Amino acid sequence: MSHMNAPAMSRSNVTLDIEALSFKATMLSLAGISIVLLLAPTVIVLIVSFTSDYSLRFPPTGFSLQWYAALTEDAALKLAAWNSFKIAIATTLVSVVLGVAAALSIARSRTLSAQALDQLFMSPLVLPALAFALAALMFFSVMGFPISTTSLVIGHTIVCIPYVIRNTVAALHQLDPALLECSASLGASRSYTFRRITLPLIRPGILAGAFICFMSSFDNVPVSLFLRDAATDMLPIRMWQNLENSLDVTIAAVSGVLIAFTIVLMLLMERLTGLSKRLA
Amino acid sequence: MTTTGKMEDAIGYPLRLALPLFAFFLVFFAVPLLILVWMSLHSAPDSADVGFSQYVKFLGDEFSMGVLVSTLWVGVEATLLSLLLGFPLAWAFTKSPGWLRSALMLVILMPLLTSVVVRTFAWIVILGRQGIVNETLISLGLINTPLRLLYTEGGLVVALAQVLLPLMVLPLITALSRIDSNLSDASFALGGGHWRTFFKVTVPLSLPGVMAGCLLTYAAAVTAFITQSLVGGGQKLFMPMYIYQQATSLLDWPFAAAISIIFLGAVLTVVWLFNRLGRLSQGFARA
CATH class of the missing domain: 1.20.5 (Single alpha-helices involved in coiled-coils or other helix-helix interfaces)
Known part of the structure; x- marks a missing residue:
């Protein structure tokens, strides 16, 4: 056949x-x-x-470390980087505290109000950040609240907190309810169960969310443009303005440092949280 | 029923844990947006009369409407290009062995986590007068003088599509890996070729992911302030920059607010459309 x-x-x-x-x-x-x-x-x-040229020629005609050396002497860029770092740390701390609490309460709830809250907390992801930043600037000025680092952290938190919530909710969904039931039936209190069972199991999710929150705050331009005061220069804005004025090669060295920083953090997070499996 | 009740008790957390964040969003998100609407209804920053004069001004102005249309249109082009590139990548990812998947995922994630200014800066190096594209074309003898690639719409669309590719690929991977591989095997067994199976089975079943990816990419493309101003800038103005100029250089807050509301409305309409289509396609994928 x-x-x-x-x-x-x-x-x-x-x-x-x-x-x-x-x-x-x-x-x-x-x-x-x-x-x-x-x-x-x-x-x-x-x-x-690593170019030795004075313009953004590619491929470079020669290699040197001169632009990295120039970087160490650029006080304005260093100050801007330090400001961005401080704001990103503060934003991440606020986002984790508020975001994890909110994620706990909305993750397993099927009520309409929980779903509405979820939609509300996620909406900054699709709203034009610049429009929100302008709105926030008007809000602070109408309220007579001067623009400061506080207003900057508040604005950053609104646009970065969705990442913390999304990753924490995803981790909570993967949690086996039987474990919590066991703990409860063995007489553990709710807070004991949270500290000993829930938190250790969702910690990688929280960490992954905090990491993305930190990176997006560090990189944020639209919110910082409107909500920073004149004395607070932020790194991405400084880089953007340097590029607008002249195609400055120092920015290549800053970019090199930022890329190295991103790769190291990413590999560390991959180790700690299994980042690549978490986001797909 | 009682067991479920007990279980909910053990694992659920009360809604009041979300209250601090709800209050935070109410004060610092909802109220500012209301103030933005209120501001847009004024004819001048300090005038008391309320009306739609700013909206009439925008909608009747050819220049402003041109900015709106070109912003929305560049978003469409960039989204389609990243779908064209992202779908095969997501498809290849789901067909790859495990070790390759982790490596691919890191390649996909890295641009997402790298600063937007850095990624856009790379495109300045690629598209510039002495950039890699021009140098290659000149050394091949195809052109004599460098082409103008930076500050063109084509350059902007390519840069946006690349910068936002991860946002497209991640939901596509999720959708494609959920598809039961027996379905395409069944299509092959019944004589369907690879192309036919792809367009009749794989693509329809992945539509929820396509919608989610397009939604995220589009929303990010139209608001990509940095990429728009550095790669597309110079000749063309886009909505985010238009808002920024009106608000900071010209200090015309009511008009800046009206532009923001119109832009918000336009983006939310597109988001709503994608959500509708996504829901329809979900029913389609399940059926």
């Missing part, structure tokens, strides 16, 4: 193979382009940051 069918089978296999090949070739080459597109900018910035 199989012997008789052999010629017919092999012909259809050939047409199938060409068809399969054209499909796979198209998909894989597009995927390949995407991977190159994802990686190339980072690699190019790293190479350019």
Whole structure:
């Protein structure tokens, strides 16, 4: 039977193979382009940051550390980086405290109000941040509350807290309720169960959310543009303005430092929280 | 019933734990947005009369409408391009062995976590007069003088699509890995080719992910202030920059507020449309 069918089978296999090949070739080459597109900018910035040229020529005609050396003497950039760091730390702390509490209460609740709260807390992700920042600036000025680091942290918290909530809620969804039931039935109090069972199990989720919250606060421009006072320079704004005025090569060195910082933190988080499995 | 009740008791947390954040959002998010609406209804910052004069001014102004349309349109182009590139990548990811997946995921995540200014700066290096594209074309003898790539719409669309690609790919991966592989096997067994199976089985079943990805990418593309101003800037003005200019250089708060409300409305309409389509496609994917 199989012997008789052999010629017919092999012909259809050939047409199938060409068809399969054209499909796979198209998909894989597009995927390949995407991977190159994802990686190339980072690699190019790293190479350019070691240039000995005085313009953004690529490939560079020679290599040196001069732009990294220039960086160590740039007081304005260092101050801006320090400000961004402080604001991002404060934003992350506020976001974790408020966000984890909110996530606990909305994660397993199916009530309408819990879902409405979830929608509300997630809405800054799709709203234009610049429009919110302008609204916040008007709010503080109408209230007679001067623009300061406090207003900056408040604004950053609104736009960064969704990441903490989303990751904490996801971790809570993966928690096996049987564990909590066991703890409760063995006589543990609610707060004891939280400290000994819930918190250790959702800690990687909280950590991943806090990490993304920190990075997005550190990188935020729209909110900082409106809510910082004149004395508080922020790193991404300083970089943006330097690039607007002149295509400054020092920015390549700043970018090199930021890329290294991101990669190190990302690998650390991958170790601690399994970041790559958490976000897909 | 009682067991469920007890279980809820043991694992649920009261809604009042969300109250501090709710109050925070009420005061620092909802009230500011209301003040923004209120401000947009004034004809001048300190005048008392209330009306829609700022909106009439915007909608009747050819320049302002042009800014709105080109912002929304560049968002559409960037979203479509990142869908075209992102779908095959997400597909390849779900077909990859485990070790490759972790590596791919880090490649996908890295741009998402890298500063937007840094990612946009890379595009200045790529598209600039002495950038990699121009240098390559000149050394190949295809052109004599550098092409103007920076500050063009094409350059902006490519840069936006790349900068936002992770936002598109992550929901697509989630959707594609949920699809039962028996379905495409069944399609093959019934004589469906790879292309046919892809467009008749895989794509329809992944529509919820496509909608989610497009929604996130679009919302980020139209508000990508930094990329718009550094790669697209110079000749073309986009909504975020328009708001910023009106608010800070011209100090025209009522008009800046009206532009913000119109922009918010336009973005929310698109978000609402995507959500509707997403819900429809979910029913479709389940059926």
